[in-house]
Amino acid sequence: MAWLEVTTVENIPLMGARKIVYKELEIAIFKAKDGELFAVHNACPHKKGNLSEGIVHDKMVTCPMHSWVIDLKSGEAVGSDCGCTKTYELKIENELVYINL
16 A cells, blocks of 8 residues: 545545545545545445535535435444445645545
8 A cells, every 4th residue: 555645635625525536446535524534435335426526514424316424434324324435544744635545
C-alpha cells in the first residue's frame, strides 16, 4: 500500500464530499461537521448509488438512491439495512489530503 496525494482539505466542503478516481477505483472523501475526513468506496452496498452525491449528517451519509444510511467510519449500513462499503485510511500533511491505497 502507498500514500497518494488526492486533494486539499479546503477543496472538500463541510458536510459534503468530493469524488476522486484513481485507476479503476472511485472513492468519495467526506468532511463531517467537525471537520473530520473520511474516505469510502463511492458505491452504496445496496444498489451501488454514488455516495458522494448523498446527504452528509453527523458522521454518516444517506445514499441518494434509496436512502440507505452508511457510517463513514466503518462503511457499515446503519439500522435494519445490511451491507458494507470499503473504507480507506486518510492522513493530512500541510493541508494536503493523502489516501492509503
